[in-house]
Amino acid sequence: MPEFTFSNTAREIEYHGFDGVVKSHCRMCHGGCGVLVYTKKGKVAKISGDPACPINRGTICSKAMASAQLAYHPDRLTHPVKRIGPKGSGKWERISWDSALDIIAEKILTYKESHGAESVVLGYGTGRENEAAIYRMANLLGSPNVLTAGHFCYGPRIATSIITCGSNPIVDYENHPKCVMVWGNNIVISNPDEYKGEGFSSAVERGAKLIVVDPRLTRMAARADIWLQLRPGTDTALAFGMLNVIISEKLYDRDFVENHVHGWEPFVKRVNEYPLDRVEKITWVPAEKIREAARLYATTKPAGIQWGVAIEQQINCADNDRILMALMGITGNIDAPGGQVLFNAPKIRNVGQFGAHKMLPKEQAAKRLGGDRFRLAGYFGIINPKCVWDAVLEEKPYPVKMMFLISSNPVMTRANAREVYRALEKVEFLAVSDFFITATAELADIVLPAATWLEMDYIGDYWKRHGYILPRRKVIEVGECRSDHEMLNDLAHRIGQGEHWWENFGKALDYILEPMGITWQDFKKMDYIRGEVKYYKYKEKGFSTPTGKFELYSTMMEKWGYDPLPEYTEPVESPVSTPGLYEDYPFILITGRRIPGYFHTENRQLRWMRGLSRDPVVEIHPGAAGKAGINEGDWVKIESPRGAIRMRAKLFAGMDERIVSAEHAWWFPENKSPSHGWDESNINILTDNSYDSCDPAMGATSVRTLLCRITRDENQGEHS
């Protein structure tokens, strides 16, 4: 029998006649997976996982393999363009990089002069490893306004974990947790930060106990020892219920509680306000199940909570994160091998230093949009998007004149999409850097062609909290596309920031790595670098918080005028909080379940990915569908008090009959009109972004849970 081995690169090259293979680091999501990129005649021909990479151990996802389809897509923007018709007319002319960057530079300097640096907003979407460079430019410019997804995605985990215990606790999959509680996350389908699905899956395959908190039946939930099928948006109450069991049955770690937490008594008092009968009423989860899950989680060591973004896109955002950390902490799982570890980064210049946050003058920081209202977010340089739309539309508290959006498509991905659209229509100057002319880019004055991960050198996972950095090695060039980092480095010289930047971005990589005594050229020869792995660091050094303790009672939140303890708030729209509205909109709509192949708005142009999921889908329970005369595959109309969209119905019995579940970020790039069908199936036409609907500390918008009505659409035709 011939010797078969995984990822046999030599035979792969011989069999397919490839030129060779380059090891690199994928970024079809936030980054993470080590990959092998095979080339043929100078073009990318195959992508597979790198078995030497500790993040994915050779496994990979569908998106990574489709990277070449993205890079070589015929619709891809491969040179800068300038709009020559009205906004949204789709009329563009090709211009040179020099002209494009000169125009953007001139606008930045003019608006800084006339309306202050704060009138220039830089922005990015989900984490694409360009954030530190974008913050660097904004801070050096003096603009406190960087518009990101940070208010409701990962930013809250960073912000709340820093004030609670100094850093984000990462499940230590390499040391095999014996129990994993998955909370609002679909790690095997989605785009998890730090470790990917492989480590989780291997833990379960080794027999780890599994608890899944999710209103929908996923495969994980079906495999779970306990599935807690909660009412959407009631996570904080459910966690209170579990804490109640753990505390009243004394299942917590005595040493940790006695020596390492701050605010135990008031915390217990708060927990006691949530007896299980009350929690059952709020969450729809039977008390006995909560008790069983609490016992299993608290008594199986080590255990980890695999938390995800679903808990952050709610009014309870910061408190969801904080209360799950309370569970991790009092069960003694923080910094335990196989538990949740505050990993050390390698000794490099970190994203905070590179982002030049200290260079932002205090008087400019004080002007951060929404900084007075959303004080936890403001402290971490994060802003709520509505603050920007209002500053454009109402010029309050001051006008925003220019936006520069880098890898972001907010007309699709931010709440109350029609308001977003109006703001981008009105803003005086909009520059965008992206792979395609998206629905957002159609409203721009200048669009720059961004490089994919295949076209750049970079330090992969630079901002992650698992302690690894991995080299992303450039494999190809496409047209005139440039990495966001190179583009910003060039632009910086044109706006007078040259002394703080480099001759080219390669030198910036040397600067980041310098404290380790290595250069990019040295790092390129390595597989990865990991920071020193140490457990139970708090036993010697305490926690990096104001009290030096794990703050169940947050002194920072108290200082900012918030409740120092977590508290449950009813979802903004729900059968309980808005019973009148519920009569007109009799379904709880949950949004954004992850589907293979797509990453938010991305990849709908790629035929392999679109082949997996062709149309936007809303799941409805067969019972509810029957009553509404909706059949499998029908186009249906989904309405909220904000608007209406259409999607295809899928009958799905794996959730409560009162819930429907819709996908997010759907647009139709194959529709060549400049609208690209952006408002036909865009879930954010339905979502609310009013300030009162946002998390009061973090400014997170409640895009995950709202009320809706659903009817069979009279028009059964395809989307445009």
Place this chain on the structure above:
Amino acid sequence: MITYAIKIDDEACWGCRTCEVACMQEFTLQGGVRLIKMEEEGPAMKDGKPYFLFRMNLCRHCDDPPCMKACGDSAIYKRGDSIVVMDYDKCTGCRLCIDACPYGSIDFDETAGTAKKCNLCHGRVDGGLIPACADNVCLAHCIHFGEPGEITGKIEKQKLIRKGLSG
């Protein structure tokens, strides 16, 4: 002679569909054509528990393949190593094999005008390579390639390990 098979441990599959795209990548398939495809079972209640499972559907490389008998063009043959191969050059697109397959595992490529099915990457296997879908792409490590008895044993053992009944 050594025989080969692919077996998928459905219990471990998370439904990420990476194997489907690995197959597309290997054969640069058009979006619609599937040699391996995910199917959902459930949601339902089974033994008092919620049940929801993904099953990957691909050619079973039957001992006595009905598709081979149905093909009037002798485009389907079974090799000594038990791999059932469809020769697309010989296929005339009559679709009799599609009707004959009891598993619905044969697809039709409208562009090429021929049937298409999983040939167990026989070219790769002859070149000493693991079939594309089984070549360590799967995060659940649930796609097994090798000698049928051996991989069945592996899957059975893994079932015990995940239940905590075996180390």
